[in-house]
Amino acid sequence: MSAKITIHDVARESGVSIKTVSRVLNREPNVKADTRDRVQAAVAALNYRPNISARSLAGSKAYxxxxxxxxxxxxxxxxxxxxxxxxxxxxxxxxxxxxxxxxxxxxxxxxxxxxxxxxxxxxxxxxxxxxxxxxxxxxxxxxxxxxxxxxxxxxxxxxxxxDDRLAAYEMTRHLIGLGHTDIGFIIGHPDHGASHQRHQGFIDAMRDAGLAVRDDRVEQGWFSFRSGFEAAEKLLGGADRPSAIFASNDDMALGVMAVANRMRLDLPAQLSVAGFDDTPGAKITWPQLTTVRQPxxxxxxxxxxxxxxxxxxxxxxxxxxxxxxxxxxxxxxxxxxxx
Amino acid sequence: MSAKITIHDVARESGVSIKTVSRVLNREPNVKADTRDRVQAAVAALNYRPNISARSLAGSKAYxxxxxxxxxxxxxxxxxxxxxxxxxxxxxxxxxxxxxxxxxxxxxxxxxxxxxxxxxxxxxxxxxxxxxxxxxxxxxxxxxxxxxxxxxxxxxxxxxxxDDRLAAYEMTRHLIGLGHTDIGFIIGHPDHGASHQRHQGFIDAMRDAGLAVRDDRVEQGWFSFRSGFEAAEKLLGGADRPSAIFASNDDMALGVMAVANRMRLDLPAQLSVAGFDDTPGAKITWPQLTTVRQPxxxxxxxxxxxxxxxxxxxxxxxxxxxxxxxxxxxxxxxxxxxx
DNA sequence: GCTCGCCATGACAGCCTTGTCATGGCTAAG
DNA sequence: CTTAGCCATGACAAGGCTGTCATGGCGAGC
Missing domain, CATH: 3.40.50.2300 (Response regulator)
Known part of the structure; x- marks a missing residue:
């Protein structure tokens, strides 16, 4: 609360001009080591903090x-x-x-x-x-x-x-490695660049493994729980259903799990579900979600x-x-x- | 990018001093309606936006x-x-x-x-x-x-x-109204003031309905999924278990549901679960969570x-x-x- | 008709810091 | 010994805006 201390106070305290204090603050060159120390001591002693508004008004940085x-x-x-x-x-x-x-x-x-x-x-x-x-x-x-x-x-x-494509590729390989050959995929929100790449990674992995990507196994989603839910209803609706579903993000994967739960499918025995993102929600479910941790x-x-x-x-x-x-x-x- | 337009430009454009522009901008009194309109027109015409750094440096507001x-x-x-x-x-x-x-x-x-x-x-x-x-x-x-x-x-x-107490009170009454007499409760994080109030609301409602609050039906949680999960394991562990659990927030309620799922309990037929907060997670589960919508x-x-x-x-x-x-x-x- | 007081407005001084340019001391080269 | 040139530092303006105080105009009261 006490009257704001400014760069002037520091200058006075350390016996230099305010410009020199400014130099020390901004790590500018051309300050003698001795002077620099004295200024820094004063800054510490007075507990001085430069005022952001003034800095950004005068200088080029806004912080x-x-x-x-x-x-x-x-x-x-x-x-x-x-x-x-x-x-x-x-x-x-x-x-x-x-x-x-x-x-x-x-x-x-x-x-x-x-x-x-x-x-x-x-x-x-x-x-x-x-x-x-x-x-x-x-x-x-x-x-x-x-x-x-x-x-x-x-x-x-x-x-x-x-590398979203590679991550989706590896997740798909993980599923294939578990013996899945009929895998459903839910595409993410079309406005997100990553959606396309994840989709591509899935396609590439399937192709590389010599597996078919059936059109009716791919649904468009919107990255929301609801869209995942609805996509899963279509994917799991028929008598013939995939043994795994890879959703482009966790929220949609959670939607898939909700449908599976409702259908009384046993996870992962009857259906494997994979997500993407590793959001907090991935652990807030049972069984916990296999997913990709984004950095x-x-x-x-x-x-x-x-x-x-x-x-x-x-x-x-x-x-x-x-x-x-x-x-x-x-x-x-x-x-x-x-x- | 074009040279920043300032209050001076507006002043010139509308033929008044910068102070008057300032008055209009800040809705200060003592400006003729006519002048005010002229200034506002200039502001609009020039697409002028006051600079926050300058304002906060000069005045008392920081925006x-x-x-x-x-x-x-x-x-x-x-x-x-x-x-x-x-x-x-x-x-x-x-x-x-x-x-x-x-x-x-x-x-x-x-x-x-x-x-x-x-x-x-x-x-x-x-x-x-x-x-x-x-x-x-x-x-x-x-x-x-x-x-x-x-x-x-x-x-x-x-x-x-x-009113956290009242909300918890009403939620408890909702459960009692459904015929539940043996209700488990999971307390929230002790550092949150609301935790205590929600707990009190639960106690009050039980008491008012003439129901006992058994010590072994109340567990301490930390507002996290995990703490809800662990509390539920204790609550549902014995042969004798409550018919409903009221968790102090949604995350913990989700933890309860995870345990119930794992135990293959049928929700809500065998166990009712209620949460608090109405977080997005409340809908990202099946069945969807009964909860309190916080404003x-x-x-x-x-x-x-x-x-x-x-x-x-x-x-x-x-x-x-x-x-x-x-x-x-x-x-x-x-x-x-x-x- | 004159003074008082209020209203609308303007001039000017900050607010705190950085950028620019000037200054003086010192070193190294001529 | 002189001078160019570098280094450390300082004086001052600028940055865009608001607060304070002064000013002039005008209606009301005497």
């Missing part, structure tokens, strides 16, 4: 990173936030969260906020990573951004992702890092981007194929 | 609201964010999210951020609503805050809550409102606070008692 999302999965969203914050804290940055409603007027939501609040960068989560209006607005305002798991137009801006935390942290340290892209070269590792998490919802 | 949380439930967290943002957007405020790790040094996490970033107010979610170090730091820095669902020390600061969205929105419009407390009077309505959501996980 603010934005996270845009329009994701129905709370687990995904908080994971991203936690991952980004962890990195931001270390550098004194803060996180601004901005839910965007893609069904509304996106321009109206994004443009004002970008103009009002200066941010050093924005982290885009799917499906916003591929939203043309959002990308355009960001570029128009000159705000740096990093896309998490973009679906296409990969060279447009820096991104962080994982969400790490992806968000990496994105924040890129933004804080300035995403420099060299002319002509593709933007600096990162592909992180995933992990197959085998739990109890998948088992040996019956028969 | 930033913080949300502190340390809540294991992602659904709860995002609900709070969404509720708060919805209100903030209308007034041009932004949301800063700050996860706090209560197991770490809280002072070290809170103090620097409060000193660096000026916020107009902070929304505290359980269990932070009752964290003494957080409250003290906020008060020391003179930052206004609103507590969501605090457990005690109710007159210390403004809060927004719902999380509204509570967060109300809290943001109080912060933006200044929580004025009159000397002597208790702080202005709000109790919002809840709703009993009866789904398929509760049914007639067997026998």
């Amino acid at each position: 603010l990173i934005g996270v845009f999302f329009d994701n129905p999965s709370p687990g995904y969203v908080t994971d991203v936030q936690l991952g980004a914050i962890a990195r931001c804290r270390q550098e004194g940055f803060h996180l601004i969260v901005e839910p965007i409603d893609s069904t509304g007027d996106v321009e109206d939501q994004v443009a004002p906020m970008l103009a009002t609040l200066r941010m050093d960068g924005v982290i885009l989560t799917p499906p916003l990573s591929d939203h043309p209006v959002v990308l355009a607005a960001l570029e128009r305002e000159g705000v740096a951004y990093v896309r998490i798991a973009p679906g296409g137009d990969i060279d447009r801006a820096p991104w962080v992702s994982m 969400i935390h790490a992806m968000a942290g990496t994105a924040a890092d890129m933004l804080m340290h300035g995403v420099e892209r060299e002319e002509g070269a593709p933007p600096p981007s990162r592909l992180l590792d995933f992990e197959l998490v085998v739990r109890e919802s998948t088992g040996q194929a019956p028969g | 930033l609201i913080g949300v502190f949380f340390d809540n294991p439930s992602p659904g709860y967290v995002t609900d709070v964010q969404l509720g708060a943002i919805a209100r903030c957007r209308q007034e041009g405020f932004h949301l800063i999210v700050e996860p706090i790790d209560s197991t770490g040094d809280v002072e070290d996490q809170v103090a620097p951020m409060l000193a660096t970033l000026r916020m107009d107010g902070v929304i505290l979610t359980p269990p932070l609503s009752d964290h003494p170090v957080v409250l003290a730091a906020l008060e020391r820095e003179g930052v206004a805050y609103v507590r969501i669902a605090p457990g005690g020390d109710i007159d210390r600061a403004p809060w927004v809550s719902m 999380i969205h509204a509570m967060a929105g109300t809290a943001a409102d109080m912060l933006m419009h200044g929580v004025e407390r009159e000397e002597g009077a208790p702080p202005p606070s709000r109790l919002l309505d809840f709703e009993l959501v009866v789904r398929e996980s509760t049914g007639q008692a067997p026998g």
Whole structure:
């Protein structure tokens, strides 16, 4: 509460000009070691914290990173936030969260906020990573951004992702390895770039194993529990049903399990179910879900890092981007194929 | 990208001084209607947006609201964010999210951020609503805050809550109304004020119905799926088991359902399960969970409102606070008692 | 008709920090 | 010994806005 202490106080205390204090604070060169120490001592003694508003008004950094999302999965969203914050804290940055409603007027939501609040960068989560209006607005305002798991137009801006195709490929191989030959697949939300890649991974693995991908074994979903539920009703409705179902995310897999439960199918004896994401929900079910652990935390942290340290892209070269590792998490919802 | 347009541009465009533009922007009095219109027209024409950093540096508002949380439930967290943002957007405020790790040094996490970033107010979610170090730091820095669902020390600061005791009371009555007389209860995390109130509501309802509350029918949980799972194992372990279990939140209720599933109990025919919160998970299960819908969205929105419009407390009077309505959501996980 | 007081408005000084440019001391080269 | 050039530092303006106080116009009261 006591009168805010400013850079002037520190300057006076350490007997230098405010500019020198500023240099020390910003790790600029050209400060004698001796002076630097004296200033740092004063900062510590006075418990001084630079004022963000003043910094961002005067300088080029705002110490603010934005996270845009329009994701129905709370687990995904908080994971991203936690991952980004962890990195931001270390550098004194803060996180601004901005839910965007893609069904509304996106321009109206994004443009004002970008103009009002200066941010050093924005982290885009799917499906916003591929939203043309959002990308355009960001570029128009000159705000740096990093896309998490973009679906296409990969060279447009820096991104962080994982190999969704490969992960789906390996999950499919896991099922095939358990003896499954008739596998159902539920595609994810078409606006998410990852949906396509996961689908492709499934197709590739089946093909490579010499197995047929029957059209009636593939259903379109929307990444929601309900869509998984409905897809499963179709998949499991006939007398002839697959021995395993691979859903493109956990929420849909949970929908599949709900249908299986209702049909009194024994999991995994009569039906194996696999998901994707390893959301908290994957463990909140019985049997626990076999799924793919996305490095969400790490992806968000990496994105924040890129933004804080300035995403420099060299002319002509593709933007600096990162592909992180995933992990197959085998739990109890998948088992040996019956028969 | 085009050169940032400032208040000076608007002033020039509308032929008034920047101070008058400022007056219009801030809805200050003493501006002729005619002038006001002219300024507003210029603002619209130039698509002017005031710069937040400059505003907060010069004035007393920061246009930033913080949300502190340390809540294991992602659904709860995002609900709070969404509720708060919805209100903030209308007034041009932004949301800063700050996860706090209560197991770490809280002072070290809170103090620097409060000193660096000026916020107009902070929304505290359980269990932070009752964290003494957080409250003290906020008060020391003179930052206004609103507590969501605090457990005690109710007159210390403004809060927004719902009547947890009454809700638990009504849920218990719902079960009793279905013929259940032997009901198990799982207490929530002891650090959350609501846990105690929900427990009390259960006790009161049982007592009022002339039913005994057996000690071995009450288990301590931690609001996590796992703790619900473990509590259920104890509750359902013996030959003599309750016909219904009321868990203090949905995650624990889901844990109960997992145990029931594993034991091949038929829900709700052999066991009724009730939760609390109406998180997304409540619908992501089969049968869907009977629960209490917390007005999380509204509570967060109300809290943001109080912060933006200044929580004025009159000397002597208790702080202005709000109790919002809840709703009993009866789904398929509760049914007639067997026998 | 004159003064008082209120209303609408403007001039100007901050708010706190960073960026730019100037300064003076010192080193190394000519 | 002189001077170019680098290093450490400081003075000052700028950044966009709000708060305070001053100003001029105008209607009301005497």
